[in-house]
Amino acid sequence: xxxxxxxxxxxxxxxxxxxxxxxxxxxxxxxxxxxxxxxxxxxxxxxxxxxxxxxxxxxxxxxxxxxxxxxxxxxxxxxxxxxxxxxxxxxxxxxxxxxxxxxxxxxxxxxxxxxxxxxxxxxxxxxxxxxxxxxxxxxxxxxxxxxxxxxxxxxxxxxxxxxxxxxxxxxxxxxxxxxxxxxxxxxxxxxxxxxxxxxxxxxxxxxxxxxxxxxxxxxxxxxxxxxxxxxxxxxxxxxxxxxxxxxxxxxxxxxxxxxxxxxxxxxxxxxxxxxxxxxxxxxxxxxxxxxxxxxxxxxxxxxxxxxxxxxxxxxxxxxxxxxxxxxxxxxxxxxxxxxxxxxxxxxxxxxxxxxxxxxxxxxxxxxxxxxxxxxxxxxxxxxxxxxxxxxxxxxxxxxxxxxxxxxxxxxxxxxxxxxxxxxxxxxxxxxxxxxx
Numbered sequence: 527x528x529x530x531x532x533x534x535x536x537x538x539x540x541x542x543x544x545x546x547x548x549x550x551x552x553x554x555x556x557x558x559x560x561x562x563x564x565x566x567x568x569x570x571x572x573x574x575x576x577x578x579x580x581x582x583x584x585x586x587x588x589x590x591x592x593x594x595x596x597x598x599x600x601x602x603x604x605x606x607x608x609x610x611x612x613x614x615x616x617x618x619x620x621x622x623x624x625x626x627x628x629x630x631x632x633x634x635x636x637x638x639x640x641x642x643x644x645x646x647x648x649x650x651x652x653x654x655x656x657x658x659x660x661x662x663x664x665x666x667x668x669x670x671x672x673x674x675x676x677x678x679x680x681x682x683x684x685x686x687x688x689x690x691x692x693x694x695x696x697x698x699x700x701x702x703x704x705x706x707x708x709x710x711x712x713x714x715x716x717x718x719x720x721x722x723x724x725x726x727x728x729x730x731x732x733x734x735x736x737x738x739x740x741x742x743x744x745x746x747x748x749x750x751x752x753x754x755x756x757x758x759x760x761x762x763x764x765x766x767x768x769x770x771x772x773x774x775x776x777x778x779x780x781x782x783x784x785x786x787x788x789x790x791x792x793x794x795x796x797x798x799x800x801x802x803x804x805x806x807x808x809x810x811x812x813x814x815x816x817x818x819x820x821x822x823x824x825x826x827x828x829x830x831x832x833x834x835x836x837x838x839x840x841x842x843x844x845x846x847x848x849x850x851x852x853x854x855x856x857x858x859x860x861x862x863x864x865x866x867x868x869x870x871x872x873x874x875x876x877x878x879x880x881x882x883x884x885x886x887x888x889x890x891x892x893x894x895x896x897x898x899x900x901x902x903x904x905x906x907x908x909x910x911x912x913x914x915x916x917x918x919x920x921x922x923x924x925x926x927x928x929x930x931x932x933x934x935x936x937x938x939x940x941x942x943x944x945x946x947x948x949x950x951x952x953x954x955x956x957x958x959x960x961x962x
Contacts, residue, residue: 536576537612540584540602541565544621548588558585561617568646569615577613591624594631603632606639614643624669698764699746700783708764708780715783717743718765721756722784722792729795731756760792812917813840814868814924819931821846822858827933829864840864842933857935867931867938868924872912874940875927879905879950905950926950 543561550556562585569577582605584598594600599622605611614636616622622643623629636643648660700718701708717738724734731753739750759765766789767782784792813829820826825846832839840863847860878884885902912920926946932939 536578538610539569539577539579539613539615540582540605540611541569541579541615542584542586542599542602542622543617544586544589544591544596544598546588546590551587556587558587561621564617564646565615568644579615580611591620591622592628593625594623594628603635606635606641609639611639611641614641615646616644617646619645619648697746698762699759700765701780708778710781710783714746718759718783721759722765722788725756725760726788726791726795729799731760757796760796763789765789812921813842813864814921815842815864815871815928815931816921818925818928819867819933821860822932822934827862842867858933862933867933870938871924871928871931871940874938875924875942876908878942879908908950923950 541562543558545557566579569579584602586596586598589596623632697703700711700714702711721734728734735751735753735756743751745751765783766786767778769778816829819842821844825844827842827844830841830843842862842864844860885905927942929941929943
């Protein structure tokens with residue numbers, strides 16, 4: 527006999543270890559090894575009860591306990607569902623999870639598969655009501671500790687920002703990071719200074735963006751600057767030597783690229799242009815789908831406007847219907863309210879832009895300058911861009927992305943431009959850089 531009493535049921539014990547960061551994991555004997563050694567010693571002490579450690583290692587190095595999306599944990603849960611584990615052994619409860627709700631889900635899985643849970647340094651049995659109460663109390667304190675730690679980190683970042691310190695994130699165009707401080711870039715900083723000076727003369731972000739494009743200026747991602755990139759640059763107080771945190775600005779430690787007088791003049795010009803847009807009567811809202819929408823019989827559908835009591839109504843009407851005023855029987859409508867059909871197209875664009883396949887294809891078209899995660903993050907920001915655009919710019923985005931809309935009896939058939947996604951992703955990525 528090997529120390530196990532005759533007749534004692536063999537209990538297969540899975541050891542789970544975790545460390546939140548990857549620091550120190552390269553050492554020959556790291557914290558994961560220490561946790562495993564303590565668990566193995568505990569299992570050895572229970573050998574007379576039939577405890578035996580399984581050969582499989584379940585080690586999650588560099589994964590937070592605030593989520594269940596961890597490779598080793600997922601593998602262990604799969605093995606539990608397959609009936610390969612009887613006991614889970616950990617060094618501490620928070621190694622398995624720091625979330626009370628997540629742990630409740632884990633305990634439910636354990637119970638369903640008749641698996642018990644043991645903490646080497648916190649002795650209790652989850653099969654009893656007292657053990658469950660103890661577990662919930664310990665988990666509540668673990669979650670409380672995690673939330674307090676998060677609050678301390680946020681408070682530290684806020685205090686550092688109030689002192690003007692750089693606390694990480696995307697480095698703004700015009701600066702480089704040296705010794706954790708922003709330093710003006712040799713070639714980008716003069717471009718930023720020129721942007722502020724030229725905007726005072728031009729008063730147009732679109733014209734200024736075109737000037738930079740003609741000169742071959744590119745963003746940090748290698749994309750040509752557009753009007754949104756220019757506007758966000760002009761509104762970013764970092765260039766006046768300020769540090770921004772949650773909508774407030776504080777005197778920064780870094781060197782300003784533009785002087786305070788120039789900054790103030792540009793802000794006044796931006797406000798004046800904004801008032802002009804709001805005060806002046808804009809032309810009729812452009813039809814987003816002009817030249818793109820067709821009836822199922824092949825006839826183009828053209829925008830038509832009508833007015834009543836100072837209100838404007840817009841429709842898309844079949845040109846064939848306008849010419850002959852009668853058509854062959856068709857289940858597809860001859861006239862559609864512009865707001866309805868344009869809203870449907872924009873909703874479809876939002877859905878498509880969230881697709882991982884679209885992000886991957888767009889990243890491939892952009893080339894080696896970006897990866898799929900960057901493109902996906904940019905395309906997810908489409909709603910933010912859309913909310914900030916005037917009607918003319920919204921129409922331009924639709925024209926960029928949509929190839930054809932066909933009105934049928936069943937609804938709308940929308941064909942998109944594959945090459946348009948590349949341009950939109952570039953604009954969104956430029957926008958994110960400028961807002962950093």
